[in-house]
Amino acid sequence: MQTDKVIDHIVDWLKTYATNAKMDGFVIGISGGIDSALTSTLCAKTGLRLLCVEMPIHQAPSQVTRAKEHIEQLKRRFPNVTNVEINLTETFETLKGAMPRVPESEQLNLSLANT
Numbered sequence: 001m002q003t004d005k006v007i008d009h010i011v012d013w014l015k016t017y018a019t020n021a022k023m024d025g026f027v028i029g030i031s032g033g034i035d036s037a038l039t040s041t042l043c044a045k046t047g048l049r050l051l052c053v054e055m056p057i058h059q060a061p062s063q064v065t066r067a068k069e070h071i072e073q074l075k076r077r078f079p080n081v082t083n084v085e086i087n088l089t090e091t092f093e094t095l096k097g098a099m100p101r102v103p104e105s106e107q108l109n110l111s112l113a114n115t
Contacts (some may be wrong), residue, residue, distance in 0.1 A: 007042070015046040025049025025080070032059070032066035040070070044078040052083040057092045057113050 018026065026043040030036045030052045043050045052071045056064050074081045096112055 007045070010042050011045045014043060015048060018046065018048055023048075025051065027051045027053060030054050030067045030071055030083075032063035032070070036067075037070050040074060040081075044074050044081050047078075047080055050074070050078070050081045052081060054083065054085040055088045056085075057088045058109075 014026075018024070025048040026046075028036060028040040028043060028050065030040060040050065040052055052074065054064075054067050054071065056067075071081075071083045075083065092113060095115065099112070102108060
């Protein structure tokens with residue numbers, strides 16, 4: 001695979017898409033996982049503004065650390081990257097409290113968090 005060519009193609013596509021949509025940048029939620037890391041890196045490479053948003057909800061410290069480390073390395077490499085953190089734990093708990101009572105499960109929490 002010609003990795004550099006693939007990366008350049010995706011970055012060019014993102015930049016063209018944003019320009020045609022009359023956007024001046026991107027907003028990416030950073031979770032500490034590979035999907036958001038890859039997406040945010042490709043968006044940063046466009047040179048357009050990139051706002052990285054970290055929105056932890058009862059996240060494991062290792063996930064929060066990975067997200068913060070990724071954002072910081074992006075900011076060191078790309079001057080177009082900024083970030084904001086919004087802890088959604090309290091909001092999540094409020095949502096859970098407003099929902100009909102059902103047995104607690106890991107799948108239910110994941111579904112609610114994605115909501």
